[in-house]
Amino acid sequence: MPSGRATDQPAIGSAACAVVLAAPGLADVRVLIAEDNPVNSAILQVYLDEFGCSVEVAETGAQAVQLFQVGGFDAILMDCQMPVMDGLTATRIIRAYETCEQRSPLPIIALTANANRDERAACLAAGMNECLAKPYTDQQLAAVMAKWLPHRGRPTTRHGLHHPVTDQVDAWLQGVSALVRDFDLDVAGELLSIFVEECRRCDAQLERDCAVGDNAGLRSIAHRIAGGASMIHAHDLAAIARDVEAKCGERDAIGGLEVARLRDAICTARESFAPLADRSSLERLVAECGQQRNPNRL
Amino acid sequence: MSGIARQLAITTMPNVLVADDDSLCRRAVSVKIRNLNATVVEAEDGLQAFELLKNRKFDLAIVDLDMPKLNGCALIGCVRGFPETKKIPIVVLTGRSDRDAIEQALIAGATSFLIKPLNWAAFGAHIEHLLLLSRGAAPSEQQVVSAA
Numbered sequence: 001m002p003s004g005r006a007t008d009q010p011a012i013g014s015a016a017c018a019v020v021l022a023a024p025g026l027a028d029v030r031v032l033i034a035e036d037n038p039v040n041s042a043i044l045q046v047y048l049d050e051f052g053c054s055v056e057v058a059e060t061g062a063q064a065v066q067l068f069q070v071g072g073f074d075a076i077l078m079d080c081q082m083p084v085m086d087g088l089t090a091t092r093i094i095r096a097y098e099t100c101e102q103r104s105p106l107p108i109i110a111l112t113a114n115a116n117r118d119e120r121a122a123c124l125a126a127g128m129n130e131c132l133a134k135p136y137t138d139q140q141l142a143a144v145m146a147k148w149l150p151h152r153g154r155p156t157t158r159h160g161l162h163h164p165v166t167d168q169v170d171a172w173l174q175g176v177s178a179l180v181r182d183f184d185l186d187v188a189g190e191l192l193s194i195f196v197e198e199c200r201r202c203d204a205q206l207e208r209d210c211a212v213g214d215n216a217g218l219r220s221i222a223h224r225i226a227g228g229a230s231m232i233h234a235h236d237l238a239a240i241a242r243d244v245e246a247k248c249g250e251r252d253a254i255g256g257l258e259v260a261r262l263r264d265a266i267c268t269a270r271e272s273f274a275p276l277a278d279r280s281s282l283e284r285l286v287a288e289c290g291q292q293r294n295p296n297r298l
Numbered sequence: 299m300s301g302i303a304r305q306l307a308i309t310t311m312p313n314v315l316v317a318d319d320d321s322l323c324r325r326a327v328s329v330k331i332r333n334l335n336a337t338v339v340e341a342e343d344g345l346q347a348f349e350l351l352k353n354r355k356f357d358l359a360i361v362d363l364d365m366p367k368l369n370g371c372a373l374i375g376c377v378r379g380f381p382e383t384k385k386i387p388i389v390v391l392t393g394r395s396d397r398d399a400i401e402q403a404l405i406a407g408a409t410s411f412l413i414k415p416l417n418w419a420a421f422g423a424h425i426e427h428l429l430l431l432s433r434g435a436a437p438s439e440q441q442v443v444s445a446a
Contacts, residue, residue, distance in 0.1 A: 182326075182418050183326070183329060187325075187326075187329050190325065191322055191325060191326055194321055194322045194325060195322050198320075198321070198322060223364055223393075224319075224320055226393055227320045227322070227323055227393050227414065228320060228322040228323070230393060230414050230415040231320075231322050231323055231326055231414065231415060232322070233415065235415075238393075242393070
């Protein structure tokens with residue numbers, strides 16, 4: 001896995017694609033690291049520096065709580081095992097403060113050596129947003145942070161449809177709500193999962209075929225994505241796909257930039273819709289969208 | 299459910315063929331057709347659709363234009379060429395909205411042309427109307443009966 005990919009080039013691999021999209025969204029993000037191990041802490045600071053984040057370090061859970069109370073952070077990266085107070089306890093205390101003081105919850109990402117099911121469940125139960133298993137790459141860290149920190153000023157919600165391409169997010173949320181109105185929660189969830197699977201297949205096929213300038217193959221992929229995307233109300237994605245489809249008909253060989261553009265859009269859609277493709281996630285989303293339409297909301 | 303659908307349901311369930319290579323579209327359309335109290339048979343390509351239309355009794359076919367093996371216009375041409383299938387109402391359902399596509403489909407013998415994304419309420423009403431006509435009932439008479 002090449003970790004030093006230049007970020008000004010359109011990315012082709014889906015993991016790299018997440019980083020390219022995520023990196024601009026992480027610039028100037030203020031991160032609180034709670035980590036007692038100096039080596040882990042140093043590596044983390046190198047990565048965050050690479051993303052353009054500013055960093056403060058706490059060496060115990062208690063220190064993390066103190067720094068949190070001082071404020072000014074956008075996210076917390078929390079080691080689970082620390083002296084004096086562990087990460088789970090610190091998280092519970094931070095969540096309690098947020099609730100009492102009616103602050104919007106900060107993304108708290110667990111950094112854990114034992115990322116088994118029980119550990120993950122304990123982290124989520126304590127109120128953390130996600131678990132990142134050690135050792136992780138800078139790409140994995142960027143992807144997780146980008147998921148929970150797409151854009152400051154936006155409320156943090158738990159449905160997972162967060163992405164740096166934030167212009168799309170509101171449209172997609174509304175689209176998914178419309179899909180639930182068109183059908184019901186179960187059918188909408190099923191249609192979304194069919195679409196996510198189609199995105200996965202198309203992405204794999206793009207990687208395989210379209211490096212060799214196979215216009216017919218690219219056209220058929222663009223056609224499939226356009227049809228599916230318009231069905232689930234992802235109209236901007238459908239427009240990109242239709243544009244590529246039309247260009248495939250006009251030209252002898254379509255440019256790599258267009259392939260990359262379509263592929264980025266497909267990756268983004270897949271990552272965004274996958275966490276929504278079941279009944280309970282959709283239920284939560286519809287409830288949250290209802291709240292967001294309330295003008296009395298802060 | 300409207301009176302028209304109930305009217306149809308008490309005779310025999312209408313049978314509808316949905317032909318689309320896109321599984322998402324096929325599933326969505328099938329759900330909406332079943333909600334009208336009709337049965338649905340799905341086809342993944344034009345050739346499979348033609349085989350089904352030839353061998354079973356259908357009240358209506360909903361077909362995509364861009365399909366593998368046999369595209370929508372060619373499929374419509376085949377269906378219209380056989381005496382046992384030539385009267386089946388065929389609705390084209392496609393993402394294409396250019397004049398050429400519409401004209402070609404209608405010249406080939408499509409009954410109507412619908413463009414994705416659909417307004418599902420209008421789609422349901424349209425399909426109900428065609429199912430009613432395919433059973434040989436004049437819609438105005440039928441509406442009077444169901445209102446009585």
